[in-house]
Amino acid sequence: MPSSISDTQLAAALEQLAGACARLALPDPLLVGIETGGVWLARWLHARLGVSAPLASLDAGFYRDDLRLGGLKGQVRPSSLPTSVDGRHILLIDDVLHTGRTVQAALRELFDFGRPACVRLAVLVDRGGRELPIRADAVGLTLDVPAGQRLRLSGPDPLHLALEAA
Amino acid sequence: MSDLSGLAQRLGAVQYDAQGRLRHLLTLEGLRRDTLEELFTLADSLVEVGARSVKNVPLLRGKTVVLLFFEASTRTRTTFEIAAKRLSADVVTLDVPASSTSKGESLLDTIANLQAMQTDAFVMRHADSGAAHLVASHVAPQVAVINAGDGCHAHPTQALLDLYTIRQRRGNVAGMKVAIVGDVLHSRVARSQLAGLRLLGVTDIRLVGPATLVPQRLAQLGARVCHDPREGLADVDVVMMLRLQRERMAGGFVPSDREYFELYGLTEQALKVARPDALVLHPGPINRGVEIASAVADGGRSLILPQVTNGIAIRMAVLAQTAGRGADTDV
Amino acid sequence: MSDHARLTLRGGRVLDPASGTDALLDVHIEGGRIIGLGAAPDSARAQVIDVSGRWVLPGLVDLSGQVGSPDALSRGELLAAAAGGITQLAAAPRVDAGLDSPAVIGRLRDGARALGLLRLAPIGALTAGLAGEQLAELGLLRRAGCRLVGQGGQPIGARVLRRAFEYARGHDLTVVVDAEDAQLAAGGCMHEGAVSAQLGLTGIPVAAEVAALSLTLALATTCDTRVHLHGVSSAAGVAMLRAAKSAGLPVTADTPIWNLHHTDLDIGAYDPAFHLRPPLREAGDRAALREALADGTLDAVCSDHRPFDGEAKRQPFARCAAGVAGFEALLPLLLALVHEHELPLPRALAAVTSGPAAVLGDGGRLTVGALADVCVVDPDRTWTVDASTWRSGAQCTPVWGRTLRGRVLLTLLGGQVVYRLQEPADGR
Numbered sequence: 001m002p003s004s005i006s007d008t009q010l011a012a013a014l015e016q017l018a019g020a021c022a023r024l025a026l027p028d029p030l031l032v033g034i035e036t037g038g039v040w041l042a043r044w045l046h047a048r049l050g051v052s053a054p055l056a057s058l059d060a061g062f063y064r065d066d067l068r069l070g071g072l073k074g075q076v077r078p079s080s081l082p083t084s085v086d087g088r089h090i091l092l093i094d095d096v097l098h099t100g101r102t103v104q105a106a107l108r109e110l111f112d113f114g115r116p117a118c119v120r121l122a123v124l125v126d127r128g129g130r131e132l133p134i135r136a137d138a139v140g141l142t143l144d145v146p147a148g149q150r151l152r153l154s155g156p157d158p159l160h161l162a163l164e165a166a
Numbered sequence: 167m168s169d170l171s172g173l174a175q176r177l178g179a180v181q182y183d184a185q186g187r188l189r190h191l192l193t194l195e196g197l198r199r200d201t202l203e204e205l206f207t208l209a210d211s212l213v214e215v216g217a218r219s220v221k222n223v224p225l226l227r228g229k230t231v232v233l234l235f236f237e238a239s240t241r242t243r244t245t246f247e248i249a250a251k252r253l254s255a256d257v258v259t260l261d262v263p264a265s266s267t268s269k270g271e272s273l274l275d276t277i278a279n280l281q282a283m284q285t286d287a288f289v290m291r292h293a294d295s296g297a298a299h300l301v302a303s304h305v306a307p308q309v310a311v312i313n314a315g316d317g318c319h320a321h322p323t324q325a326l327l328d329l330y331t332i333r334q335r336r337g338n339v340a341g342m343k344v345a346i347v348g349d350v351l352h353s354r355v356a357r358s359q360l361a362g363l364r365l366l367g368v369t370d371i372r373l374v375g376p377a378t379l380v381p382q383r384l385a386q387l388g389a390r391v392c393h394d395p396r397e398g399l400a401d402v403d404v405v406m407m408l409r410l411q412r413e414r415m416a417g418g419f420v421p422s423d424r425e426y427f428e429l430y431g432l433t434e435q436a437l438k439v440a441r442p443d444a445l446v447l448h449p450g451p452i453n454r455g456v457e458i459a460s461a462v463a464d465g466g467r468s469l470i471l472p473q474v475t476n477g478i479a480i481r482m483a484v485l486a487q488t489a490g491r492g493a494d495t496d497v
Numbered sequence: 498m499s500d501h502a503r504l505t506l507r508g509g510r511v512l513d514p515a516s517g518t519d520a521l522l523d524v525h526i527e528g529g530r531i532i533g534l535g536a537a538p539d540s541a542r543a544q545v546i547d548v549s550g551r552w553v554l555p556g557l558v559d560l561s562g563q564v565g566s567p568d569a570l571s572r573g574e575l576l577a578a579a580a581g582g583i584t585q586l587a588a589a590p591r592v593d594a595g596l597d598s599p600a601v602i603g604r605l606r607d608g609a610r611a612l613g614l615l616r617l618a619p620i621g622a623l624t625a626g627l628a629g630e631q632l633a634e635l636g637l638l639r640r641a642g643c644r645l646v647g648q649g650g651q652p653i654g655a656r657v658l659r660r661a662f663e664y665a666r667g668h669d670l671t672v673v674v675d676a677e678d679a680q681l682a683a684g685g686c687m688h689e690g691a692v693s694a695q696l697g698l699t700g701i702p703v704a705a706e707v708a709a710l711s712l713t714l715a716l717a718t719t720c721d722t723r724v725h726l727h728g729v730s731s732a733a734g735v736a737m738l739r740a741a742k743s744a745g746l747p748v749t750a751d752t753p754i755w756n757l758h759h760t761d762l763d764i765g766a767y768d769p770a771f772h773l774r775p776p777l778r779e780a781g782d783r784a785a786l787r788e789a790l791a792d793g794t795l796d797a798v799c800s801d802h803r804p805f806d807g808e809a810k811r812q813p814f815a816r817c818a819a820g821v822a823g824f825e826a827l828l829p830l831l832l833a834l835v836h837e838h839e840l841p842l843p844r845a846l847a848a849v850t851s852g853p854a855a856v857l858g859d860g861g862r863l864t865v866g867a868l869a870d871v872c873v874v875d876p877d878r879t880w881t882v883d884a885s886t887w888r889s890g891a892q893c894t895p896v897w898g899r900t901l902r903g904r905v906l907l908t909l910l911g912g913q914v915v916y917r918l919q920e921p922a923d924g925r
C-alpha cells in the first residue's frame with residue numbers, strides 16, 4: 001500500500017472523475033462541495049466542467065448522527081447554498097466516500113433548503129466500507145484502505161492525496 | 167488584584183466538566199480564552215442559519231430547554247427561545263413572577279421538579295446574584311445551566327454578543343480603549359463586559375458615571391473610574407452604554423433624569439472627545455434622552471441593531487456548546 | 498451521681514486564666530462545686546475519672562449563640578453546646594421571643610435549668626418588643642436575672658438609646674450593642690469591598706461599624722454605662738475600641754470565631770456557609786482582630802452559633818439567613834490560632850473563659866469554691882467534621898468536612914457529666 005497517491009495517479013483520478021461527472025449530463029447542475037476536501041474538489045470540478053451556476057458548499061457538521069455521543073467536534077464552517085434548491089439538479093461532491101454517514105448528514109442539510117429534482121454523488125476516492133445504502137454516481141478512483149488508516153486530501157492548490165493513520 | 171483573580175477562577179472553574187468541556191455558562195469570569203474563541207467561531211457558522219428559509223439545524227434535536235425567567239424580560243427570553251428552536255430543541259418557557267416564589271416553591275425545589283421532567287438545559291434569569299451558580303451546583307450531571315442574568319452579578323451572553331459585534335466590525339479588540347458608561351454598580355452586563363474585555367486583552371477600560379453609581383472600589387475590578395465623561399471618553403474606540411433604571415432616582419443615587427442626561431448622556435457633543443470612528447453599543451431597551459441621545463442611538467456609530475441579530479447566533483452557539491455537549495464519557 | 502458524692506478528675510493539666518493557674522492538678526468536686534485543687538481536701542472516697550494527658554479547663558463561656566426560643570429550647574443544640582465544652586451561654590434577644598417580659602425571662606432560665614445541659618444567661622430586651630421606642634422594664638428584668646440587655650441587632654434611634662443607657666446604668670445592667678449601624682448596613686449581606694463589587698452583592702461598609710461604635714462610645718462616655726460591643730469585625734473598629742479602653746471607658750467587646758479565621762474572599766462562588774453577620778472582612782481586618790485578641794483589646798470570642806436548617810441556607814446568597822452553626826468549632830478554631838503562633842495560649846483560653854465571664858459577671862473560673870463547670874479537652878486529638886461527629890442539627894458551617902485539632906472529651910455542669918465523647922476507640 002503506497003503512503004500517498006502520486007501526482008500522476010491523482011491527475012488521472014481527477015480526469016476520470018471529471019469524465020464520469022460529464023457523462024451524468026445534469027441540466028444546469030448545482031455543484032455542492034462538502035467541507036473541506038469536497039469544497040476544494042468541487043472548485044476544481046467547477047472550473048474543469050465549466051459550470052455556470054455559482055459553486056455552493058455545506059458543512060453538515062450540525063447534522064452528524066454522532067452529536068449525541070460527543071457533541072460538536074472541531075470547527076463547523078458556515079454553509080453557502082442558494083436560498084432554495086427546489087427543482088435543482090445537484091452534484092454533491094466529497095473527497096472520500098467511506099461509511100456514507102457524511103453524505104447522509106449532507107443530504108439532511110440539503111433537504112432543509114428545498115426539494116431538489118435529483119442529487120448525484122461524485123467522489124474522488126471510493127474506499128468501500130459502507131454502513132449505509134449510499135453509492136457514488138461518479139468516482140475518480142477505487143481504493144482499498146486498510147482499517148486504522150485514512151485518506152486525506154490537502155489543498156486548495158495544489159491538491160494532494162495522502163494516506164495517514166486514522 | 168491577585169486575590170480577585172483567584173476568585174474569578176473559582177467562579178469560572180465550575181463551568182467546565184471533568185473533560186474540560188464547557189458544561190454551563192454562568193459568567194465570563196474565569197472563562198478560558200479558547201472557550202471564548204470557540205464560541206465566536208461557532209456563532210460565525212450559526213449566523214448563516216438565520217439567513218436560510220428553514221432556519222434550523224438539528225444540533226439539539228430531542229433535547230428539552232427550559233427558559234426559567236424569574237425577572238420579566240421579553241427581549242432576552244425571546245432571543246433564547248428563537249435560538250433554542252433554531253437548534254431544533256423542544257422549548258418550555260416559564261415566566262415566574264417574583265412574588266410567587268417568595269410564597270411558593272423555593273428556587274431549588276422548582277429546579278428539582280423541572281429536572282424530573284427530563285430537562286437538558288436551563289436558561290435562567292433571576293433577581294439574585296449567585297442564583298445561577300446555586301442552581302448549577304445542584305443540577306444532575308447531564309444538565310446545562312445558562313445564566314441569562316443573575317442579580318447584579320453577570321449576564322455573560324449579553325457581553326459575548328457585545329464583544330462579538332465589536333469584533334465583527336473591527337477585528338481583534340486587544341489594545342483598544344473602551345468606556346462603559348452608566349450604572350455600573352448595579353449592572354450585571356457591565357461586570358460581564360469587564361471580564362470579557364480583559365480576557366480579550368483590553369487593558370484600558372474606563373467606568374464612567376456619577377460616584378453613587380460608579381464608586382471608586384469598582385476600580386479593583388481592573389478598570390479606571392472616571393466621574394467626568396470628558397476624561398472617561400477621551401480617545402476611546404468603543405463606548406458601551408448601560409441603561410439607567412427608574413429605581414435609581416427613587417433610591418437616591420441620582421437626582422433626576424435631566425441632570426443625568428446633562429452630565430452623562432451620550433450625545434454627539436459628548437462623543438467629540440472620543441475617536442472619530444468610535445463605536446457605540448447598548449444592551450437595550452434604550453431610554454432616549456436619558457442615557458443616550460436619539461441621534462447617537464440611530465447614527466452611524468451605533469451597533470445597536472447588529473447587537474440584536476448577533477444575539478441569536480451567540481445564544482445558539484452557547485446552547486450548542488453546553489446543552490449539545492454530548493454524553494459524559496466517564497460518568 | 499448524686500450531689501453529695503465526691504468526684505475527682507485526676508492527672509490533668511489545669512488551665513485557668515482567671516487565676517493564672519497552669520499546672521498538673523487533680524480537681525475535687527462535691528456538691529456541685531470545686532472543693533479542692535491538687536491534694537484532696539480529705540480522704541473521703543471519690544469516683545475518679547482519669548484525665549491524664551488532657552487539659553482541664555473552666556466550662557467555656559459563649560456570649561452569643563442561639564438555642565431556640567424561651568418556650569421551645571432545642572435540646573439538640575444545647576447538647577451541641579455541651580459537646581463544644583460550653584457551660585454558660587448568652588443569647589441575643591429576638592423579636593419573636595418576648596424577652597422584654599420578666600416572666601418570659603424566668604421561663605427561659607427554668608427551661609434551661611430543667612434540661613440541665615448548660616447555664617443560659619439571657620440578654621433581656623432593651624426596649625419593648627425590641628421596637629426601639631419604649632424602654633423595656635429594665636429594673637424588673639434585672640430582678641428576673643438579666644445582667645445584660647440589648648437590642649439584638651434591631652434598630653434604635655440615638656435619643657432612645659441615650660435614655661436606655663441612662664436607665665440601664667441605674668440598674669447595674671450592661672448594655673449589649675451590635676457593632677453595626679442598621680441604616681448604613683441595610684440591604685447588605687457581606688463586607689463592602691472589592692469582593693462584593695465583583696460578586697454583585699450589596700455590602701456593609703466598615704463605616705456601619707464605625708458609626709455604631711462612635712455613637713455607642715459617645716453615649717457610654719456621657720452616661721457612664723457599662724457597654725459590651727458585640728461583633729467587632731474591622732481594623733477601624735478595633736482602633737476605636739483600643740482608644741476607648743485607653744481612655745478608661747467601661748467597655749468590653751467580642752468577635753465571632755469566624756472573623757478570626759476567614760475573610761470575604763472565602764465566600765468564593767457564593768458559598769452560603771460564609772454568609773455571616775457581622776460580615777467577614779478583609780485580611781487587614783482579620784489581622785487587626787487577632788492582634789486585638791492578643792493584647793486584650795478584645796475580651797471575648799463567641800461562636801455566634803445560629804443553627805439554620807437546610808432551606809434557610811439553600812437560597813441565593815443574599816436571601817440566606819446570616820449565620821452558621823459553630824458551638825463545636827469554637828475551641829478547636831481558637832486553638833488553631835495558638836498552633837499557628839497567632840495567639841498565646843493563655844489569651845486564647847481567657848477569650849472563652851475569664852474574659853466573657855467578666856462580662857456576664859460570673860463563672861468562667863476553676864477555683865476552689867467555684868461552681869464545678871468544667872470541660873476536659875484533648876488539645877491534639879484530630880477529628881473530621883461530618884454527620885457522625887457534629888452534634889448540631891445544622892450542617893451549614895465553614896468547617897464542614899474539615900479536620901480540626903482539639904476536641905472536648907467531657908463536660909461537667911455543676912459537677913454532673915452533661916457530655917461525654919462517645920468513641921469506639923475510647924478506652925475509658
